[in-house]
Amino acid sequence: MSRLLDALTRNRVWKSIVRHGYPDTNKNRTLLVFSNFFLHAHPVKARLRAFAFSRTLYLGGLSIGCFALLIITGTLLMFFYRPAVPQAYHDMKDIEFVVFTGMFQRNLHRWAAHAMVALVFAHMALTFYRKAYRPPREFNWVIGVLLFVGTVLLSYTGYLLPWDQLAYWAVTVGTNMAGATPFLGDWIKRLLLGAGRIGESTLIRFYVLHCVVLPLAVGFGIGLHIWRIRKDRGIYLPPRPGSVESSGDEPADEPTAMTFPHLLLREGVAGVALTLALSLGALLADAPLEDIANPDRTPNPAKSPWYFLGLQELLHYWRPSISGVLLPVLTLVALAAIPYFQINLDRRPLWESPRRRTLARLWAAIALLTALFWKSGAHPVWAIMVPLWGIGVVMSLGAFVQGKRGAARAIRERSLPFWIFTWFLVIVVVLTVVGTLFRGPGWSFVYPWRSGLYL
Amino acid sequence: MALVDDLEHPPTSQESARRRFLAAVGGGALGVGALGAAITTLRFIEPSVVYEEDKRIAVGRPEEIAVGTVLVLASGKVYLLRTEAGFIALSTVCTHLGCIVRPEAGSGGFACPCHGSRFRAEGTVRLGPAVRELRRHPISVEDGLLIVDAGAFTEDRAAFTVPA
């Protein structure tokens, strides 16, 4: 066996390819990372603290893993899929029932897409809480926001391709929403549809966006994102107790370790775990495929995929130009602006200021927002008000609890932006859960334990 | 070709001005060209011809449709009502974001499966998020037959009566 390996690696051809010796010396391990195109995004050595799973949960890395799986399975699906009406739908059926392991490939593609949306969002939330967007990483956070948009758009354009009922109505609602944009609405809508209404011209547009434009854009964006992390000397690590923070070189006493084998091993394990988990999911659960698109009949209820149900729930309250255009755009702009206003970085804990006055202001603001969310829409927006009150109560505890450690200390030491961001996250989760579990036919409120699930 | 290092041999101020002028002209030309290319590309992507089929429906003789009748046309996309005042052809395309509303048991009106708008039987909004009432199709009579044009909409709120 080792003779065979020797024979394989001890010749001019092999050496012309890898150009370094067997990685059993530090020099060769250095060369392995340094001279390999696919590994050169890594430094040869990295700070030990950056390896810890608990620091990033590898959420960004797992997002890349999903993206890679999506490129592979997506390319395979393209061998059988024709973006035409009605062939598209029949091709999906073929992929499911005729093509060898077609069902598995389709499932894997679908579940990896869902996982990627969740992972990217979680990555953003964790990056906020880690305060890793602090200078010089501001712009990489903005690139991240764009990557999030790209990820969501990839999912959305992918949804039309099966040409089933879900696809058709999700895109009807989505393009009409884009059509509610002030001034440009009609033009954007026509650009997306390629016609007056959804049809074959829309399908081919979404196909090109989904298979060429967006993957290239997101792939390029990921490259840029990673390149900038490398130029910023790796991911952000908080200053160690006792050492001064420096944005440049890390202090000399920062322990490091070789990328090969330590970091590559960890990435490899994460990648294999992700692939196994998603493959298992693809074996156990089939991606839904509803009836063929029928422009004359909307399913009741017509539900988008879970990561859009928060938005769909939002559309229940305000007119599309607000719920579908203004609020999402404002949210994205606010997210992108976070690092430029030093938000949550140097702010003092909320309860450092005079306690009485802070409490009064806090609850005045909550009352004001409550009135706003009660009155402004077609229905009172409980999904925003209840989290508001909940967070308000938890925040207020900070004025009273005493403890020096644990939860008490955590509550007392958080700043206002921390709470606002948390409120935002809770709203996203609550809107999504309400839209997913608590909405039935005619988008009426239902209790899932009484009337079952409408998915 | 001899290359002159502009750091070692700084240009005279007259030469600098000349270069700035040329740079401005050149950059401007590139900018205009890029803008033109961008506009042309967008215009390329924008559909030039939009295919519309004839969607007129011949319903039948108006005098044979009794007052109080509701006819479901175009696979459910059009509800033709004959009220005391005359004919109304309601489009069931929701005015919120375009889903097809369905008759709602109990209220006699319509409910939308997508975001829960509710409409009354004649199409006015009972509950949001929709703000506009259901649209109406133009109705006419040709050769004694009642024609509903499901491909067009009318702002006319008056019910259609057959001209004597």
Ligand code: HEM
């Ligand atoms: C396609 C989507 C994305 C991919 C593939 C991706 C990938 C990564 C990876 C691999 C890292 C290294 C550390 C880690 O795993 O956490 C990272 C760091 C980072 N990401 Fe992302 N990311 C994506 C989206 C986002 C989003 C939505 C944001 C925020 C709005 C963001 C902001 C950042 C920032 C600021 C860093 C630097 C963190 C640090 O220096 O500690 N990224 N990203």
Ligand code: FES
């Ligand atoms: S499309 Fe009818 S309520 Fe939104």
